[in-house]
Amino acid sequence: MRVLKVGPADATKVLVLIPGRGEAAGGLRLDAEQLARSVPGLQVWAIDRREQALADLSGFEGTAQQATDYYLGGHEATQTAASAGYEADWGLATELNDVRRVVLAAQDHGRRSVVLGGHSLGAAAVLYYAAWDFDGTPGYRDLSGLMVIDGGVRGALAGAGIDFSLTADQATAWRAQIAQGQVFDNATSVYTGFGDQPQAAAVWYQLAATWAAQDPHGPSALADKVPAGFRPTQPVTNAGLLGWMLDQHAPLPGYSVHSGHLSATGDWVDAGPTPLQRVAESMAAGDPAAWEWYSPNRLALDYFAGSAYSDNAVARSQGLRLQHVAEVDLPLYAFESNLTNGTVDAAASALTADTRIPRVDAQTDDSMTHLDILFADPAHNTFTRTAATFLDSLR
Template sequence: MTKRPARRAVLSGGLGAGLALAGAVGVGGVGSAWAVGGGGRRWGAADGGGVGEEYVPVPVGAGGGPVGSDRVHVLKVGPRDARTVVVLVPGMFGAANDFRLMARDLVARVPGTQVWAVDRREENLADRSGFARGRGADPVGYYLDGRYRALEPAAAGYVGRWGLERALDDLRCVVRAARAGGRRRVVLGGHSWGATSALAYAAWDFGGRPGYRDLVGLAVLDGGVRGAFEGTGAPVRDSPEEVRERLAAIAGGQVFDMTLSGVGLGDRAESTQIWYQLAGWYAHHDPKGRSVLQDRVPEALRVPFPVTNAALLGSFVDAGFGWPNDISVHSGHLAAAADADGVRGWVDDGITPIGRVAEAYAGPVPGVWEWYWPARLSVDLDVSDAFADTDLARSLGLRLRHAAGLDIPLYAFQTSYAKGTVVEGARRVAAEARVPYAVYESDDSMNHLDPLFAATAHNTATHTLTEFLGRVTGTARAR
């Protein structure tokens, strides 16, 4: 979720508690990809928690992919007549629904604000049709029995060219649409590697125009540049030798980043994402029902007694099960006793109720997970950590020419994930540029994904970002 193993090896020391994950998602067959029509999808107030929501396509430049892939999508939350738009970029393997819950909280507290959460063009490649077949849907059969449309690396050579330049050109189409010719203010932000992307956008040279001139503020959540991820224990892989090796692998056909295969839920690019969305889908639609997935879960990960759908999702995402910080939340625990049918449920006693995770994970459109993360984008984002116009950056076509001129306010929030280096990196950015003021916030009680899904009352990120947005836009503080 957005999540992301944040580009690092997901299981650097195993899962703890002796868990060694195994298993696979099957492949094969041909399915029809889930598609959103040209007019997008809209939801009323009842679906949007009291605010308007819509999911719409934004045309972007040609990227060499299949028909229908030259667009990104945006989840818009809040009033259409808002004077300020907060554009949020998800992190590694993340997607627009990462931000829906946070967006609802922000627009309820900052008057005149709309939030746009971005789905990168890679989202067009995922087959989500198995989640959209009405009440008779059987997503577990569609996906785990391999009936979905899988994308093979050999048929996706174009993804090898989808690096940071492609992503930021696409993002600029979104930012320019949000600005509406200068009639609206735009604050750009992101989570994890989405934060890195937002900062790179600000420093990028768009035909002689610095990216930061499109913006009135920057908001980075648990990510960034200038050593932001060093505290994770997995520093960026940006030496010239490592970059040459990684580019050679991409040229040889390894176009997808396979980091999530380290979770052990399958060895395909999309395997882990499918498992997590399945868990969320069933937990959202039938939280107290006996788990549909439990008998299909790899034995090493399977809870040794019957559990509900909600409890199964909890075992996949809660930090108490030994999951690394970057892919976990503080939600709760399994019930100590079974119900009358011998099934144990889930007890919420953390800052992130499992129902909120399920609501986000369930999708299908927009979703929380990006199935096919480009390996080239990982290379470029690692190199962007220097946040400078270096020889290596130029050799990759990265136009990071305007970092020193950055002259807009900056907000940075960190959890326990990177042990303080997110804020340290943000301080370096501000000190080396012309940032008029910066706000640095921390909450060590949170893991990397908690800011995305935590309950409103306990979400320090939402509360402090609300105050920052109020200051940047000149609007009243939280209502």
């Protein structure tokens, strides 16, 4: 595991952030920096899950051309079910036990209070942690607050057309697929159209971002190499290609930013809350990276199995220890973009009915996308502004 730490080392409060599906700690850097600047006495820690240690990021240590030659030339060290079969057992218990190690380190023997937050599916992990039984200790007792950022449980993503309901038979069939060798979750690559290799989307987005960061106005080096569905309809610059991939021609709403548009010459023109160079520099960085490569399929299964947020038969069949839902008594902040049409806030607010959550600070900005939350300019980022107010209100 790696943890990105931003803000003063002598902070009295730490916000620990969990990335979403396909995301890694580097994608949370800009928000972490803004929140640490905005809230006195706050340090922000962003987690790289243990599986990110399997990613071969060495090709991004040089120039964009060197990175292109390395990854498109077939030189990267890839992982397979044979080389990393142990990941078949890395589910929610593995993730939450790792998160708890980070939370306890952040507490520093009680010297600091800890707030747990997560983006997208990382938001579900936040709530799972709060209700989890860690050998007799409920997770919520480690924390002073919870933050769900464009995600959650109990239909939080239903407004985006994402159904997490799972039957016991479906869970059994999913486990059988993992046992037969489907160790990695390749949904990010498949859904975005980059292929069936689990790391494909991460590699392509980081390559495009690296070119856009290093030579934004030069003719695109990748436009004729990206998968056919991402090829622009006109000649573009390196910045133009990244903008095309993430804005004008984003594959899905969850993978888009509001940044601007292509000019007549194919260069990128900023005209939105998220300047493209902020995105390029964040996604190009490799220490830590913004994209996760080898997410465990078992973790995805467990996220689905726990989505009802109760200690039911499906959750127990997966070994999920959601035994303290009714006891969770922490203030909850919820933020949603235009992705879900209101279901994130509604699902968060509904949790007060069968938990002891004393208050929900629900915030919405329909002008922002799921990724604008991570990369928007601070002056246009409603999330960081409202989250700072919530964090400042906690002890």
